[in-house]
Amino acid sequence: MRDTRRGPEPVSGRDPVWWSGGLDPVRPLVLVVGGALGGGPECVRLLGRLVAHGYAVVAVRLPRPVPCAECTGAFVSRLIDGHAHTADTRSTRVIGFDLGGRPALAAAATDPRIGSVHLVGAPVSRLFEEPDRILALPPMTVDALVDATGAAGGEQLPYLLGGLALLPEQLYEIRGQVWVGHAPDDPLTAPQDLALLKLTLERSVFHAFGATGGTTPRGGPVHRWLVDGVRGAGSPAR
Known part of the structure; x- marks a missing residue:
């Protein structure tokens, strides 16, 4: 098995991987896409x-700036392509923390x-x-979004993030099971988003x-x- 350890700093370029472990062609791939508030060093355990x-676990940060071509599904698919010989990618599990859930x-x-x-x-x-709702988010959340996206300041966030909404017709196409973790005071997951997912997802x-104090669950x-969900989605090969 091959492992990689790097600092979980936001990166640019073609290789956003900052952590990997258990790489082996017989092990199912779990791809962890970090966001602005989660999916970083607090997830090492x-x-x-x-x-x-x-x-086989691979953890990545979204390349900056966001949005860019890398905030699309193609970003995730390229990462799966890149591990076709180091993990079993036929039933990949993808974990998405906050902004990482979009791709x-x-x-x-x-x-x-x-x-x-x-x-x-x-x-x-x-x-x-x-996107103007972004400016009404808690200051800590705005600062984290600025850092994760490479924005010049909070006032630029509505322009960077506007237009990234997933459409119902896209969500209808998802055939795999989707596990949705949320909190009542989560600043990024609106109740309307939960209703949309319930209406459109097949599985x-x-x-x-519980309440998180205005941040994402962690x-x-x-x-x-997450571990129970990944394991419940299918047993790894032995």
Whole structure:
């Protein structure tokens, strides 16, 4: 097995991987797409647990600036292509933290290799349709979005993120199961997004975490839910 360890800094270029473990052609691939508020160094124990359960795990950051061509499903599909010889990609699981959930869902609509998607605090439509709402988010969230997207400041975020809404016709195309983790005070996942997903997804599992104090769900309960979901989506090869 081959492992990679790099600092979880936002990156540019063609290789956004900052962590990998358990790479082996017989192990099912789990691709973890980080966002602005989650999917970084706080997830290292989660990544290790997934490896211990028999998966080949690759963690990436969205390249900056966002949006760009890399905020699409093609970004995720290229990453799966790149690990076709180091993991079993035939039923890839994709975990998407907040902004990382957008390309995860977009890829699942077009790439039959994606067997399941697991979302944590992911915006789907409402935030992108009404980007001025971004400026009303908690200051900590705005600062994190500025850092993750490469924006010059919070006032640029509506222009960068506007137009990224996923359409119902895209979501209808998703055949794999989608696990949706959300919190009642999550600043990025609007109730309208949850309603849209419930109406359009063929196979879905929704899980409500407790209040988070105005940030996306994180910590041990989220990690346990993700591990259980990945394992529930199919048993790894032995």
